[in-house]
């Protein structure tokens with residue numbers, strides 16, 4: 001244990017001695033010769049997997065190897081929205097499992113991840129869209145997930161700044177999930193890292209996996225920029241780079257890598273206290289606790305491993321924002337950035353074994369993998385520890401594409417640009 | 420990013436529509452089912468040179484095969500998709 005328990009007493013104690021007694025939240029570990037399990041990728045999913053392996057499934061001889069620094073990937077680049085408003089049977093129980101883990105996360109980790117259930121409001125602009133959202137809301141409620149349809153009068157009360165009578169996209173109402181909201185993304189990475197480290201997991205940064213040692217169809221370990229590390233089992237959680245890493249083990253995946261951008265404005269006074277998505281274009285927005293408006297929209301739209309985006313998309317996203325809430329037009333944009341995501345061919349993820357014994361795959365998280373972090377970690381840990389899928393993740397198989405069992409929320413067929 | 424359309428010259432990327440990996444080809448009608456599954460779903464997804472289909476949708480509407488580095492967006496070549504397809508057919512026949 002390298003860390004103290006955080007509490008009101010530790011904060012008070014440290015405030016009286018100039019905050020000189022805080023210890024690093026996790027050790028900067030050197031790689032050992034071998035581990036029971038090596039997780040490749042120190043993003044949210046990899047760190048969560050390590051935490052649950054150690055805390056729920058009794059496997060503590062674990063390393064997380066990360067080519068950069070933890071939190072440097074998508075877990076620290078996303079727009080922090082969490083929700084479980086899915087439609088299809090394979091998805092709803094999984095994302096609801098994730099939502100429940102978010103609700104208990106801070107107690108589980110002893111870490112303030114700023115879980116904020118401020119609600120997620122999806123606007124609709126036509127009768128057809130109202131029907132589609134009513135259907136989605138009903139599917140959620142049948143699975144025991146909260147959902148409510150809001151009319152314009154109710155919406156005007158909670159989001160008065162919307163352009164309700166927009167000539168082209170009048171707002172007719174919304175589907176709201178009250179339990180959805182935002183979670184401080186960096187804190188999720190740090191909280192999982194600290195909790196996993198506390199149970200003996202080694203977090204090894206600046207250590208890129210460059211190959212796999214496979215003998216007689218069984219994984220023996222990983223080649224890295226810091227030498228060979230032996231492993232009984234290896235789990236891949238390399239969001240955005242899954243194709244590249246899996247290729248080193250001879251696998252070809254149903255995935256393309258694409259860039260998604262995000263944007264933050266200058267800090268302003270409290271303006272919007274929920275998450276809101278535009279239904280007539282691709283735009284979503286919330287406000288951070290520092291006051292910045294956090295927003296985003298579509299993918300740039302072509303394969304990319306460059307962690308930066310192009311200007312036409314910036315323009316498109318900002319136009320979406322102006323169509324929805326013209327009052328933000330004079331707020332200055334402070335920063336924008338991009339992250340590379342695995343876009344799977346049906347918009348749903350993969351948590352499965354692979355043709356290589358002892359090699360497990362967690363990939364294909366698309367736009368929405370942040371909200372999945374806790375459940376993804378729990379289910380991947382379950383799979384690795386027990387060689388059987390977790391009950392809520394049985395649909396996320398790698399062979400579902402060839403078997404015609406895709407999980408296509410949008411119902412549009414094979415294309416790598418879905419949610 | 421700008422793409423040099425062989426017909427219209429250098430144009431902004433927002434005039435073009437993207438249609439993905441140009442190297443995948445439809446298997447023969449009697450090929451095994453797995454060949455079709457691979458064709459529809461699996462991609463090399465390289466970090467580096469990528470041959471990809473674009474249409475100059477808001478321009479001359481021609482289909483193009485662009486070879487682009489997915490790490491830097493540097494474009495190596497832009498060819499008319501028709502020429503690429505014809506070359507592929509004549510290769511298969513010879």
Ligand SMILES: Cc1cc2nc3c(=O)[nH]c(=O)nc-3n(C[C@H](O)[C@H](O)[C@H](O)COP(=O)(O)OP(=O)(O)OC[C@H]3O[C@@H](n4cnc5c(N)ncnc54)[C@H](O)[C@@H]3O)c2cc1C
Nearest residue numbers: 041043044045067073074075078079081209339369370371
């Ligand atoms: C701009 C943007 C906004 C988003 N907004 C949302 C949102 O609001 N809600 C939501 O639910 N989702 C959102 N997402 C998606 C979400 O961020 C991702 O799906 C999710 O974070 C991916 O899982 P991860 O945290 O494990 O990924 P990452 O943090 O990217 O972790 C993967 C790690 O693997 C490492 N790695 C790769 N190759 C190697 C190697 N060879 N060796 C060692 N390590 C390696 C990488 O360095 C990286 O740190 C957004 C994504 C982006 C880019």
Ligand SMILES: [Zn+2]
Nearest residue numbers: 424427475479
């Ligand atoms: Zn042209």
